[in-house]
Amino acid sequence: MELTHSEVKAAAERIAGRTRPITVAPADNTGTLWFALEFMQHTGSFKARGALNFLLAHRENGTLPQAGVTIASGGNAGLACAWAARSQGIAATVFLPTTAPRVKVDKLASYGADVRLVGTQYADALAASRTYADTTGALLSHAYDNPLIAAGAGTLMLEIHERIPDLDAVVVAVGGGGLFSGIATAADHYGIRVIAVEPARCRALHAALEAGQVVDVDIDSIAADSLGARRASAMALAAAQHYDVDSVLVDDAAIIAARDALWREHRIAVEYGAATALAAVSPDAPAFRPASGARVCVVLCGANTDPSDLTR
Incomplete structure (x- = not known):
């Protein structure tokens, strides 16, 4: 399955005026490194784009x-689904494992979601959401493995290109690959190189590229x-294989250092997933070295984090 630029463009038209447009800011005074401040998006992450596009497309079709939408996710996707559902005046039923942090349960409830705790693992919650959809007729959503979700996420790249038309490369963190698929599809249309960054011990896309097919991976980051998807989507693998993409890995120490640097130098508080992208271009030990003078934009994709350890 391959996402198309026309699908991303259609998503941009569909959600126009309903999401916060991206702000880009120079990371330093060289004019070559930029930040895309997507952590300022509704619900604190890029996921709002895809969730809204998903529901609006289904409404159009x-x-x-009437039973609303259901999803298994205690993270950013669940929050985005609940927010988008509220904006459309429909119910959202979100399944989480009983081990989910109370703060996430409370946040989901604040968006009006019907939160249901099932089992002890994400797989238990996923199975429950599928059963719920089958028995109630609710629309089953997914955190990343859906073309409408990925196309919505890709609208971010259209906005980045509008603001930095001579951009050479975009750096994005990869989990299951929804954001990556959308960005890579749009970036290819503009001739922009994509740097797909994953934690060394959380490498679903990297492993799929090595194997030539989607595979399960261990998660320990x-x-x-x-970013803890056990497998990348088929869309993400297709995008990585067919577009100008570099797949790179960073270790947890580099991710922690990048998150600390964002706070220390810019007073930007992001989640570790967002810092993963910046870790790839760290001046100390970069996983990706852009050509001299190349203009590079790092996507800071989410801010749903506990900032209590950012004290410096």
Whole structure:
């Protein structure tokens, strides 16, 4: 399955005026490194784009059921789904494992979601959401593995290109690959190189590229709360294989250092998943070295984090 630029463009038209447009800011005074401040998006992450596009497309097609929408996610996707559902005046039923942090449960409830705790693992919650959809007729959503979700995420790249038309490369963290798929599809249209960054111990896309097919991976990273997909989507693999993409890995120490640097130098508080992208271009030990003078934009994709350890 491949996402198309026309699908991303359609998503941009569909959600126009309903999401916060991206702000880009220079990271330093060289004019070559930029930040895309997507952590300022509704619900604190890029996920709001895809969730809204998903529901609006189903409303347009007459396939948005009275039973509402359901999803298994205690993270950014669940928050975005609940927010988008509220904006459309429909119910959102979000399944989480019983081990989910109370703060996430409370945040979901604040968006009006019906939160249901099932089992002890994400797989238990996923199975429960599927059963709920089958028995109630609710629309089943997914955190990343859906073309409408990925196309919505890709609208971010259209906005970045509008603001930095001579951009050479965009750096983005990868979990299951929804954001990556959308960005890579749009970036290819503009001839922009994509740097796909994953934690070394959370490498679903990297492993899929090595194997030539989607495979399951072990998850053990500080950024696993947002990038901890056990397998990448087929869309993400197709995008990585067919577009101008570099897949790179960073270790947890570099991710922690990047998050600390964002706070210390810019007073930007982001989650570890967002810092993963910046870690790839760290001046100390970069996983990606852009050509001299190249203009590079790092996507800071989410800010749903506990800032209590950012004290310096």
